[in-house]
Amino acid sequence: MKKIIICGAGIAGLVNAVRLAHSGHNVEIFEKNSTAGGKMGEYSESGFRFDTGPSLITMPYVFRDFFSDIGKNIDDYIKIMPLENSCRYFWKDGREFNAYTDPENLREEIISVFGEKEYDGFLNYMEYAKFFFDMSEKNILESEFKLRNFLSVKGIKNINKFISGKSINDLSNKFYTDPKMRQLFDRYATYNGSSPYLASQIFSIIPYIEFLYGSWYIEGGIHRIAQALIRLCGEFGVNINYGHELKDIHSASGKINMCIFKTADESRKEITDFDILISNFTNNRKLTGKEYFKSTDWSTSAFIALLGVNGNSVKLSHHNILFSDDYEKEFIDICEKKMPAEDMTIYISITKKSIAEDAPDGKENWFVMANAPSLTKNFEWTEKNSEEYFNKIIDKIGSFGIYDGNLKEDLLLKKLFTPADMLNNYGSEFGSIYGLSSNSLMTMFRRPKNRSDYYSNLFFTGGNTHPGGGVPLCFLSGKIVTEMINTDQKSI
Numbered sequence: 001m002k003k004i005i006i007c008g009a010g011i012a013g014l015v016n017a018v019r020l021a022h023s024g025h026n027v028e029i030f031e032k033n034s035t036a037g038g039k040m041g042e043y044s045e046s047g048f049r050f051d052t053g054p055s056l057i058t059m060p061y062v063f064r065d066f067f068s069d070i071g072k073n074i075d076d077y078i079k080i081m082p083l084e085n086s087c088r089y090f091w092k093d094g095r096e097f098n099a100y101t102d103p104e105n106l107r108e109e110i111i112s113v114f115g116e117k118e119y120d121g122f123l124n125y126m127e128y129a130k131f132f133f134d135m136s137e138k139n140i141l142e143s144e145f146k147l148r149n150f151l152s153v154k155g156i157k158n159i160n161k162f163i164s165g166k167s168i169n170d171l172s173n174k175f176y177t178d179p180k181m182r183q184l185f186d187r188y189a190t191y192n193g194s195s196p197y198l199a200s201q202i203f204s205i206i207p208y209i210e211f212l213y214g215s216w217y218i219e220g221g222i223h224r225i226a227q228a229l230i231r232l233c234g235e236f237g238v239n240i241n242y243g244h245e246l247k248d249i250h251s252a253s254g255k256i257n258m259c260i261f262k263t264a265d266e267s268r269k270e271i272t273d274f275d276i277l278i279s280n281f282t283n284n285r286k287l288t289g290k291e292y293f294k295s296t297d298w299s300t301s302a303f304i305a306l307l308g309v310n311g312n313s314v315k316l317s318h319h320n321i322l323f324s325d326d327y328e329k330e331f332i333d334i335c336e337k338k339m340p341a342e343d344m345t346i347y348i349s350i351t352k353k354s355i356a357e358d359a360p361d362g363k364e365n366w367f368v369m370a371n372a373p374s375l376t377k378n379f380e381w382t383e384k385n386s387e388e389y390f391n392k393i394i395d396k397i398g399s400f401g402i403y404d405g406n407l408k409e410d411l412l413l414k415k416l417f418t419p420a421d422m423l424n425n426y427g428s429e430f431g432s433i434y435g436l437s438s439n440s441l442m443t444m445f446r447r448p449k450n451r452s453d454y455y456s457n458l459f460f461t462g463g464n465t466h467p468g469g470g471v472p473l474c475f476l477s478g479k480i481v482t483e484m485i486n487t488d489q490k491s492i
């Protein structure tokens, strides 16, 4: 049994804590904020409830496996509910597309909106993406990152597919002819904060997973996952120390032997009685090593508006996308110029569509998000700039004609979050959502590995390390790190 301290109570930190405590270790968490869950936040005001981070769940089996592994019944903690429609897509010219989760409904929708040929393209795309999923499911998503995991006979035979340099957008162009169908599939690159024009075709596993496993929400809101993990920490005897920000470490003989925290009352606290440190963040240069911070290509961040709307939008679904006219220009703005996009794609999630209690009768809770660059000197999110960008977004929503009233006049509540808030709230590098961007395949080698290269008793868990961002992958990150510690504990 080891004494393990976990810094950061994000989803992977909490999953790690529960799994390790279940394995018999003595685990304690130190979190800088006064709440746990990290990016999986929640905000409530005047009868409106919002998930402030993740809004869509895929890979439901990952959650079921977690509860079963720790000997608990998932139904006692969270209810994972299927969505009939993953997302309703809108274009300015009035075209609409529903990404139904039922395969037959999806087939009919693709044929009716895009035609038979694009449906054939869809089947071929999925077949092509299946190869990457089959190659990566066990070797990458569920294992510690090791180059030799790629070097199976099948991997070597198909090495050209991995190193072809083809992007997500190249793949969309290969399988689809309709520019709107291409745009729809390009969008999946944004799920890990990258540009479809740069990110590898390997990430076609993202739409593959979504269409294969469907889209899900959690009864009562996605934040219920964080609440369930906090409850499990209590049940497994894991203490969460809130208001503890890791500021510094000391080491000797290749091991970290002291963590220094700044507490909420501004005092300094030294912790030395531990064998293993797990970091649920990668923002500390002493932990990650300076090399990591030589990177400049951080994943995207987000500009978010939480809106309490005095009305019902009959045209909108639970998840909605209003596409920009020129997707390539949008990503040049965000990923190359590092500026908020002039013409932005807008995501609107309204949980009220599935969870009646999330807004008062006759009203709706809109989570409105546009991709934004991580923080650079090129743009500052001052109050004035944020207001101006918000107004642009509202004007754009108006131009799509998807809301029958006057949205601006119908706003009962408005709360804005910028990339600067992402940095302050979660400490993620430069306000990015996923740390290093996945615009280059080299990211897999450059981001901190689950086990530190520098200290033998330091591990990283979470969306900014392996296997990557998103709630299910954070659950898998917590599983991988637990298995590494349990397997190697004699040598730590």
Ligand SMILES: Cc1cc2nc3c(=O)[nH]c(=O)nc-3n(C[C@H](O)[C@H](O)[C@H](O)COP(=O)(O)OP(=O)(O)OC[C@H]3O[C@@H](n4cnc5c(N)ncnc54)[C@H](O)[C@@H]3O)c2cc1C
Pocket: 007, 008, 009, 010, 011, 012, 013, 030, 031, 032, 033, 036, 037, 038, 039, 040, 052, 053, 054, 055, 056, 057, 058, 244, 245, 246, 247, 280, 281, 283, 302, 304, 425, 426, 427, 428, 433, 461, 462, 463, 464, 469, 470, 471, 472, 474
């Ligand atoms: C706007 C938004 C939308 C998203 N949408 C989706 C989605 O639809 N589906 C999906 O699957 N995923 C989505 N994600 C991604 C998903 O939320 C994240 O990948 C995941 O929650 C990250 O969890 P994590 O374990 O890496 O920890 P994080 O959430 O990054 O938490 C890290 C924790 O460490 C703490 N911390 C940081 N520095 C210190 C320090 N020095 N000392 C102590 N504590 C510290 C932070 O306060 C935080 O609590 C979204 C994220 C955002 C922000």
